Amino acid sequence: MKTVSCSDIKATLDDEGFLTDSAEWNEEVACLIAAEEGVELTEEMMSIIRFLRGYYYEYHAFPILRQVCRDIHQARGCIQDNFVDPMRAWKIAGLPHLVGVEFISTDPEGRIYETSTPG
């Protein structure tokens, strides 16, 4: 657990880097978490983040990755292109770790991430 802050904004992240209280989230908090993750947010990235939050609050699940790109009119693979690891986008969106959702890279040089789900 750690608290990160920037000027007067504060956020509490758990050991894995997830925001402990999703309701605490706003776009400034997103920038804060992004900085923790070593990411500088662009408008394209913010549109992904906003979609993830909207989806989560409606469906309580992680969306199919290509569905995100289609719905926000970006190229397939938009999440990986922008964040490499989709879970990084999820963290920046301030959303909680979900059961059975893992994204795995097998490439030490690192651009290929895959979803692992229980069969």
Next chain:
Amino acid sequence: MAKQPKPEELAKVDYTPPMTAWMDTPAVLKPGNFCNAAKEKSLQLLDMPNPRTWSAKDDDWKLPDNWKEIVLEGLRERLDKYRSLRVFMDICVRCGACADKCHFFIGTGDPKNMPVLRAELLRSIYRKEFTTAGKILGRFAGAREMSLDVLKEWWYYFFQCTECRRCSVFCPYGIDQAEITMVGRELLNLLGLNIDWIMGPASACYHKGNHLGLEPHTFKSSIEFFLDDIEEITGIRPEPTFNRKGAEILFVTPSGDVFADPGTYTCMGYLLLFHELGLDYTWSTYASEGGNFGFFTSMDVAQKLNYKIYAEAKRLGVKWILGGECGHMWRVLNQYMDTWNGPADFLEVPTSPITGTRFDAAKSTKMIHIAEFTADLMRHGKLKLDPSRNDNKILTWHDSCNTARGMGFFEEPRYVLKKVVNNFYEMPENTIREKTFCCGSGSGLNASENMDIRLKGGLPRANAVKYVNEKFGVNFVGNICAIDRAALTTSIDYWAPGVRVTGLHELVGNALVMEGEKKRTSDLRGEPLPGCEAEE
């Protein structure tokens, strides 16, 4: 996540056994080789013993004071209940035929991953507590005292076995190592010693209907998303129904197909096929999971999770049940469901409404696998197919352990495959059919924190894939298992980059010529069909 070493490094396996005897070599829990502990909440949801927050990395596993008594009593109960277990405990002559057949031994060189020695971890306690020779002669008779070290060793190694049963094929006595691991895990579960990657999905399934915890509207919206994709590719929009009473057939598939690539493309294949057939079927958002992570926990939990398939079939009043592409799902359905939750007398013997074929092999369970259903359609010439649409794919076939060794499914998927692709090459003989190698991540071990052991265990399978990749230019490995689709994607990508993973019905969906469809230019992945590359 932690960086993996390069494949050349990981492939250097040291087969030198430790200098000390195995009983004097305590298990060392290496990072990357075990999973995170099951969460308190998951255990509570399933009413499992000893829910608490704990970690395998801590010295104190927060066990009840009488843990030893619980384990030994649990073993006694199971020896009384399962004649097979007593036989497997007594009969091994330690000939070693199984020793080098396990993918985890091949990939790690750790002697405790030899099936014979993994079983000895339990057998030694059995001898001490339940045999006269063991009680009197102790170590001379291969017996040892139950201790905390032994318990931790069990936890480490019973969650390094994927219950694939390859070793059993080579055992002259037919000892089923999977059943030994299953009992080992059951005993551990009596103390609340499971892993998060199993208990999380199992409790989500119990609570919400599927491993991913997808709620009904989420499940439905995922399928509707596939319909958008299908319409774009084929010009046709199938109209699947959900929870529809009076449908002839209930369709149940692993939830991975509804969420995770490349299983989602296989799911699109099902939707296309059923639409073309005009099949009177329904999805269920209640029985929305074919897989069963309870099976990696205990028979009781597995039975609980399995129950909803028949319950839903009864509620909806269907005639029979069709199941999607999954591995362990079929070991459960084929070998356990009937006695756990059957007999399903309210259902009829599955009969294809298209060909009239009666599937008598499933006359008791009333549930058939989609590969046999589709193979039968093809045998009767009921599908119009254009395999050339898959001509940019050079296939090999991975026999999934549970469907292959568990139910003898060797020919059906190959029959379908050969009808929908023109380029198909088998992997070497000792790595396919009943001797198939595990993906390396089955039985609930496809988490991310145990990636080191997953990749090591995945090496033998991936190595055979690499062989056909280099020899024949194979660029796709097909299979009928959702865990394979997730796990192989990772391990093949690591060991044999450039080869991708596909389900059978993704290929069927590509090749299927549908009435009223537009000229297709892309496959179900949205990638150009052969000859259409220039148009893209």
